[in-house]
Amino acid sequence: MKILLTVFRKELTDGIRDRRSMISALIMPLLFPFMITFMLNQKADQNREAFEIDIPVVGSKRAPDLIDWFVRQGYDVIDGPEDAETAVRDEVHNFVLVISDEFVERFAQGRRADVELIYDGSRAETSRGVQRVRNLIREYGRMVGRLRLTARGLSPSLGTPVGIDDIDIVSARERSAERFNFIPLIVIMATFLGGMNIAIDATAGERERSSLEALLVNPVSRRTLVLGKWLAASTFASASIGLTLASLLVALSRVPLQQLGIELYIGEREIVGVMLVTLPLALFASGLQVMFATFARSYKEAQTYLSMLVILPMVPHLVVSSSSLGEAWWMFLVPCLGQQLMIADVLGGEAINTAYLLMVVLVSPMLGLLCVEITSRLFNRERIVFGR
Amino acid sequence: MIEVRGLTKRFGTVTAVNGISFEAADGEVTGLLGPNGAGKTTALRMIYGLMKPNSGTVRVDGIDTVTDRLAVYARMGVLPDSHGLYPRLTAREHMRYFGELHGMSGASLERRTDELIDLLDMKAISDRRSEGFSHGEKMKVSLGCALVHDPGTVMLDEPTNGLDVQSTRAVRRLIRCMRDDGRCVLFSSHIMQEVSALCDRIIIVAEGAIAAAGTPDEIMRQSGHGNLEDAFVALSGLDEVRI
Numbered sequence: 001m002k003i004l005l006t007v008f009r010k011e012l013t014d015g016i017r018d019r020r021s022m023i024s025a026l027i028m029p030l031l032f033p034f035m036i037t038f039m040l041n042q043k044a045d046q047n048r049e050a051f052e053i054d055i056p057v058v059g060s061k062r063a064p065d066l067i068d069w070f071v072r073q074g075y076d077v078i079d080g081p082e083d084a085e086t087a088v089r090d091e092v093h094n095f096v097l098v099i100s101d102e103f104v105e106r107f108a109q110g111r112r113a114d115v116e117l118i119y120d121g122s123r124a125e126t127s128r129g130v131q132r133v134r135n136l137i138r139e140y141g142r143m144v145g146r147l148r149l150t151a152r153g154l155s156p157s158l159g160t161p162v163g164i165d166d167i168d169i170v171s172a173r174e175r176s177a178e179r180f181n182f183i184p185l186i187v188i189m190a191t192f193l194g195g196m197n198i199a200i201d202a203t204a205g206e207r208e209r210s211s212l213e214a215l216l217v218n219p220v221s222r223r224t225l226v227l228g229k230w231l232a233a234s235t236f237a238s239a240s241i242g243l244t245l246a247s248l249l250v251a252l253s254r255v256p257l258q259q260l261g262i263e264l265y266i267g268e269r270e271i272v273g274v275m276l277v278t279l280p281l282a283l284f285a286s287g288l289q290v291m292f293a294t295f296a297r298s299y300k301e302a303q304t305y306l307s308m309l310v311i312l313p314m315v316p317h318l319v320v321s322s323s324s325l326g327e328a329w330w331m332f333l334v335p336c337l338g339q340q341l342m343i344a345d346v347l348g349g350e351a352i353n354t355a356y357l358l359m360v361v362l363v364s365p366m367l368g369l370l371c372v373e374i375t376s377r378l379f380n381r382e383r384i385v386f387g388r
Numbered sequence: 389m390i391e392v393r394g395l396t397k398r399f400g401t402v403t404a405v406n407g408i409s410f411e412a413a414d415g416e417v418t419g420l421l422g423p424n425g426a427g428k429t430t431a432l433r434m435i436y437g438l439m440k441p442n443s444g445t446v447r448v449d450g451i452d453t454v455t456d457r458l459a460v461y462a463r464m465g466v467l468p469d470s471h472g473l474y475p476r477l478t479a480r481e482h483m484r485y486f487g488e489l490h491g492m493s494g495a496s497l498e499r500r501t502d503e504l505i506d507l508l509d510m511k512a513i514s515d516r517r518s519e520g521f522s523h524g525e526k527m528k529v530s531l532g533c534a535l536v537h538d539p540g541t542v543m544l545d546e547p548t549n550g551l552d553v554q555s556t557r558a559v560r561r562l563i564r565c566m567r568d569d570g571r572c573v574l575f576s577s578h579i580m581q582e583v584s585a586l587c588d589r590i591i592i593v594a595e596g597a598i599a600a601a602g603t604p605d606e607i608m609r610q611s612g613h614g615n616l617e618d619a620f621v622a623l624s625g626l627d628e629v630r631i
Contacts, residue, residue: 006488010477017476017517210470214533217436217468218489219461382439 003220007228008235011202015236021197025236029190029244033251036182040255046128053129056080056087059099063107063115066099069140084118094126095119095133110148180264184343187244187278188313188336191285194240195233196306199289202229203375204302207387216385223376230283230290230372237282245274265349273346277339277360284335284364285309287371294378297387312336332356335364389414389572390435390541395444397430404430406596407444412574412589414540417567419583420576422593423624428576429469431593432545435574436466448541462490465539467547471530475519479510482518483532490537497536504532507565509558524555531559535566542566544575548582560586584616594624 015021058080060067067077081087084096098116106113115137119130146156206212215225249266257264289306296302316337332338338360345352378384390412397405405427412418420428433439435446437453437460446453453460473482480501487497505514508528513521518529531547547563548556563586566573577583583590590607592600600610600623611619 002493003489003491006485010474010485013481014474014476209475210472211474212470213438213468214466214471214486214530215489216438217461217464217466218486219458219491220489221458385438386433 011232015198025194033248037251057097062099184340190240190244192310195237195286199233200293200302203293208299222379233286234282277342280364283368287368291371332359391447414572415570416588417573419587421583426593427596465534465542467534467544469545473518479529486533487536541572599623
């Protein structure tokens, strides 16, 4: 036990002094969340732009009441161009609203009066603004309709014989959790990147700088050596998880989530939950990495293997989400996939199934230990020790 | 005390070591001498238990190195053929790490480390990271790591290989010192002068087998040559191959 601590401490010191190990453990978790929030911020900007559109109107004097309605809703109305269609085609305006003389006449007579909304349907980026204006006009129409019915002594509900009551069984929070699918992915990637370098350095690196032989002629079992190296790599991976979550919290606090229609609540329960679910994954990821890196003939080869391993966590997620499989109990037994589902549940504020949680928390360390056992046996092979 | 009986190692169809038997006694320096590729390193790797022999046994102080490897390591100091260092650890940290792997700790470990730094003349580099150490400096650190637990049996694979005169002398002094303390020292070399300067007993290895064994005088007598170098060349079969 004391010897295990010695090995662990030495590998940790070695890792902390290694710039490469530190970069892979620190840079990604610090950068990635900010990259994500940058993207979210841009999306929020797009949403905001939809609110801040100017509405070009031709013949605005013909419907002062409608214009007034636009202004009251917080939009600016500008004079539209003479040739509306050309202006839209030349992308001078995203759309133009045209109010004709006929409108005035029909409106005054209480008949259906149409305005023309000219836009280019092939320009996807303008659709949001067009949709917004359309809704504004529709709402205005409904309001006028209700007023007219009331003025004639009729119930406004006559005009809307059928209505829809929206009952979405997914809570706003759950729906938001769906949109936060990337959080488990980032955390899991941090897990795989955090301990990667130290896992290579402690195994393939040990052989490459030919320090392995001298290490093995000490009265320490190979299992103890591998355990120490594994725990050191896991510590790096765990630190990476912690940092990622922390920087994610900071980054998300800078995103106007409400403008994105996202309701995300991250409190103590969520942080504890995510940590509880992902920290065991560190033991699995590091175990896998130590095993593969031991198997590799050189440092370079180990790097190649482990880079591919970083992609591995995405595979089960992709398979499940593309195969229209529902959530099944066995999925919680698959490392990475189980974590993803569990984090989604935790962030979605759903009730946590204790049995599933136990599976997610226990399977990864067990598989990690299995990898350690296999690695210890690899270290008994002359081919591995002497690099034949 | 090291007892080697009928040690054989094959790699595929090549027999690298073929039925080597010898004893290395306490209080003596035993040298394995042989040209490059004679099987010295393979033999040593089996003797210090990192390679499994196809047949034969090795006992260190009566303990079998195949079946009870860890017990043997506790009483043995090994400088293996490849003895790289950790570039981000200092010389002192190296010795401390290996000492702790041997279960040492605290003041006794610090005292022993200081002693070795003194013995191996490493004061100037003791607290520098090993990155950028010269060949000789690395060798000294590796020797320090091998000897930190003050072992009764010492095995050194080419300990003076590539060292300058001063470092070579320091290593020789250390080996003699250990012999005078009554330890068993086994080392290998392909350099004749190295062996003749240090060894009480010489084992000449050629093509995986023992060509001759005995004190330097006995070896010279066996070969019928007046000096050790001629004896070595004649006994290791080098004269047939070269010249």
